[in-house]
Amino acid sequence: SQQGEEDPQALSIQEGENATMNCSYKTSINNLQWYRQNSGRGLVHLILIRSNEREKHSGRLRVTLDTSKKSSSLLITASRAADTASYFCAPAGNMLTFGGGTRLMVKP
Amino acid sequence: DGGITQSPKYLFRKEGQNVTLSCEQNLNHDAMYWYRQDPGQGLRLIYYSQIVNDFQKGDIAEGYSVSREKKESFPLTVTSAQKNPTAFYLCASSPTGVGSYNEQFFGPGTRLTVL
Numbered sequence: 001s002q003q004g005e006e007d008p009q010a011l012s013i014q015e016g017e018n019a020t021m022n023c024s025y026k027t028s029i030n031n032l033q034w035y036r037q038n039s040g041r042g043l044v045h046l047i048l049i050r051s052n053e054r055e056k057h058s059g060r061l062r063v064t065l066d067t068s069k070k071s072s073s074l075l076i077t078a079s080r081a082a083d084t085a086s087y088f089c090a091p092a093g094n095m096l097t098f099g100g101g102t103r104l105m106v107k108p
Numbered sequence: 109d110g111g112i113t114q115s116p117k118y119l120f121r122k123e124g125q126n127v128t129l130s131c132e133q134n135l136n137h138d139a140m141y142w143y144r145q146d147p148g149q150g151l152r153l154i155y156y157s158q159i160v161n162d163f164q165k166g167d168i169a170e171g172y173s174v175s176r177e178k179k180e181s182f183p184l185t186v187t188s189a190q191k192n193p194t195a196f197y198l199c200a201s202s203p204t205g206v207g208s209y210n211e212q213f214f215g216p217g218t219r220l221t222v223l
Contacts, residue, residue: 003150030209042198042214043151088150092209098143098151 004032004072004089004099012105019076021102023089024069032065032072033090037101043088046074081108111135114199114215121186121193121222129184129218131199140182141200141212144168151198157182186220194222 004023013019023032031050035043049056049065049072056063062075076083086101112133121127131140139158143151153166157176171190176182182201186193196219200212 033211040196040217040219042216043200043212044214045211048211095153095156096209096212097153100148100150103148 003097004091006087006089006099006102008102009100010103010105012107013079015079015081015106015108017079017106019079019083019104019106021074021087021089021104023072023074023091023099025072025089025091026070027091027093029067029091029093031092032063033092033096034061034063034072034074035088035090035098037086037088039085046087076104079104079106081106112199112201112213112215114197114218116218117216119218119220121220123222124188126185126187127220129186129197129199129220131182131184131215132180133182133201133213133215134180135201135203135213136179137201137203137213138179139202139204140176141202142166142172142174142182142184143198143200145196145198145217154184154197193220195220 004025007022033048034046037043047058049063060077065072083106086103088098088101090096115130141156142154152168155174157163173185198217199215202210202212
């Protein structure tokens with residue numbers, strides 16, 4: 001399965017700190033996407049990194065991709081309480097598949 | 109406003125009843141998807157459709173049915189055959205078919221509770 005598996009499952013940090021979430025997958029991909037879900041809401045697309053890219057930035061987000069290790073990481077810098085949410089990686093081959101996510105809590 | 113809508117937000121059902129969850133999009137997207145999410149879990153694909161009048165089973169299609177008579181609409185019926193239907197249901201759409209790797213746009217979800 002190309003389903004992503006996020007690590008850690010839960011992360012609690014103080015406002016202003018950086019948050020790093022990792023994703024591993026098993027098969028070849030065309031791209032890998034990260035989504036965010038606030039409690040009880042739908043998912044929102046954050047960023048897409050293609051298989052031939054190694055790093056991508058969007059605002060306070062930094063995503064890396066290592067296809068040789070079949071892994072990706074999402075870094076949120078200078079976190080805010082409003083960043084509290086679940087974050088999912090979605091490896092994209094023929095289909096997007098979603099893992100269990102990382103539940104991030106940012107304490108004010 | 110462009111977007112994807114789901115209704116109702118909350119739905120209660122008695123055991124043995126079929127219920128239909130609505131999903132509508134005005135994004136002119138070809139592909140639409142239904143996912144199920146259980147508490148603290150990820151998303152599991154129920155059904156998807158790449159084009160009108162065509163749909164495919166996902167990983168957990170048993171006990172569910174769908175139709176795609178219009179590009180804008182992809183309703184999901186949870187039948188009495190679904191043994192554990194209480195969950196959060198998410199509908200999504202994407203600009204092209206499932207092989208295009210595009211981002212998916214999600215609706216706000218429907219929380220179904222079986223009493």
